Amino acid sequence: MVGLRATQEMLPEPKLGESMSHTAVGTEAYLAAHQALASALPAAGISWLDRSRKSARDQFGEMGFPTTRDEQWKYTNVRSITRQAFALPPADSLSIDRALVDNAIVPGMDTYRLVFADGILVPQLSHCDDLPEGVTVTGLANVLRTDSAHLEGIFGKVLREPTHGFNAMNSAFVCDGAFVEIGPGVVMDRPLELLFISATGGEGMLALPRNLVLLRAGSQATLHERYISASPARCLTNAVSEVLIEEDAKLHLGRLQEESERSFHIGGLFAEVGRNACLTTNVVTLGGALVRNDLAVNLNEEGAEVRLHGLYVAHGRQHVDNHTQVFHNRPGTTSNECYKGILNGHARAVFRGHILVQPDAQKTDAVQNNHNLLLSPNAEVDTMPQLEIYADDVKCAHGASVGQLEEDAIFYLRSRGVGEMEAKQMLTRGFAAEVLEELEPPPLREYLQDRIDRLMELAK
């Protein structure tokens, strides 16, 4: 990872006074860092990759960081992110404590694991021995260096065009991340966990994980991206995952964000689902000061199915924005989406769920739900279902709600001897259960339920 060290000097420290202006650190600083680093990025010199990075860099320069003038960012102001400069980790910062990983392990869950420190693979903490035959799990930088031809035409196929400046920025650098390929017909015997630990190098670190997940025809896997913090230092994670699911394949994909409440997280998940293939996603957001999750799924062949589940739990002044897009591009495709939010304190959540049914996509079956539970009068939610339907023989349903715990339900439980606080906890658990029950494997549900219980305790 020679050369990444340079970035810290390349990004200017924000000057006092400047930090209060609207865009204290624009794209310029990152573009300058990119220029200085370009030749030192992993596998620089491979022409298709150079072109891809350069094109993304140019788009990043043109798009800049999103502002609230952009409809897609109307309720999410990233000023707190652009107020300071974040820098890629220096190459020698990668010694992280094994205890961090040990503490993060979910009890009762046996997984293959890749560990990343501020976006860079840490092989000595990873554990992917005895993978089934036909399965590749390794660092993306490794593959780019040793077998870039394998990725040509696949890398960047799902995320053809960046949707905003942040994922253009990720594509411009492409440092490291996970490369996962499940060969045809292979059924994974254990879940695969990608553990991204941010803030390993103190304040102001920038992590740009870039993941590429390929499920070949008829394969099956469960994969979890987990994001945690090594310290409460203020850092930015800007992750992009491209997921390609070929025909008859099945993927359970969890995206579990538990970073510190000072951290910033921009996550992009872009997927293509093939004929009779099925993608199930679980996007759980518990940490972060400001979190934005973009999830876009293209159902490209008949019989393609996606099930999207989301849960966000926020308190204090946390801000969580989930944008989902489902494109029904072919006939007979199915989507079923349920996102739920539990908000306390002054927390703020945004949900935008876009479903697009193309003229050709007859017999589409699409369901979308977003339900929010406000536990405080100061919490706020903006929920925006957006259904765009150009076919006439389709089933589309959506529902959105923002509400409080029902007095009738609280009384019902109390009348059975359950205390008032316990009744509220029981109802809140019940509200989250619908999403958590979809998580695989079951120990993960218990782990997250405990985490949520503890967050609720803290918020009291």
Next chain:
Amino acid sequence: MLTIHELKVQVDGKTILNGLNLEVRPGEVHAIMGPNGSGKSTLANVIAGRDGYEVTSGVVTYQGNDLLELAPEERARQGIFLAFQYPVEIPGVANVYLLKEALNTVRKSRGEDELDAMDFLKLVREKLQLLEMKEEFLYRSVNEGFSGGEKKRNEIFQMAILEPKLAVLDETDSGLDIDALKVVANGVNALRSPDRGIVLITHYQRLLDYIVPDYVHVLADGQVVRSGDRSLAVELEERGYGWIEGHAGDVAGAQAG
């Protein structure tokens, strides 16, 4: 065990109960009948401690203590159980989970140990059988997607598990077909015991064919206007509530004692 003296209750500034008197002793089954709007459900909710009912005067004593001072959960822990007229759906909370929480809380306040998993399951299976319910009920969310009859059955099932000292059944018979009514009545009869008081609130006399009360009270305009034995219910069935409503306010001698 329950003494209600000259109870007056307002809801949204409107008087619903207007000087109600009632005495329930251990081992007794009281039926409270009356036309719609006479205050039957208000009485049930006041006993259970629901918010929104303002007691403007009168006294309610339970086991010698002021009942109105107690939070709803405290009443439940001291042995009061309300079978709801409209049981509430609680998505995401399994029946068995609520039962276990409720039973252990109630047992704890009785000074008993929590039941271990085996004993709990044994108790639950026994009561399922009593109410002719399938075991899958345990793992469904509380009342969610239940039919009207299943909800009512579930209430009596909970009651059978919690073994209250004083049970108040608020129109448990409404919406039940005759087979379900028999099952529910069977469940209630199984709970009759010398140390348990039961208050049946009902609009129709039909329930009383299956659960024979010791006393029948007729409520009109927030007061008990007639009290008697089972024959009073039969008379009501024949003559209708119109016969009683003309006599509202004529409380003298109406107390069953």
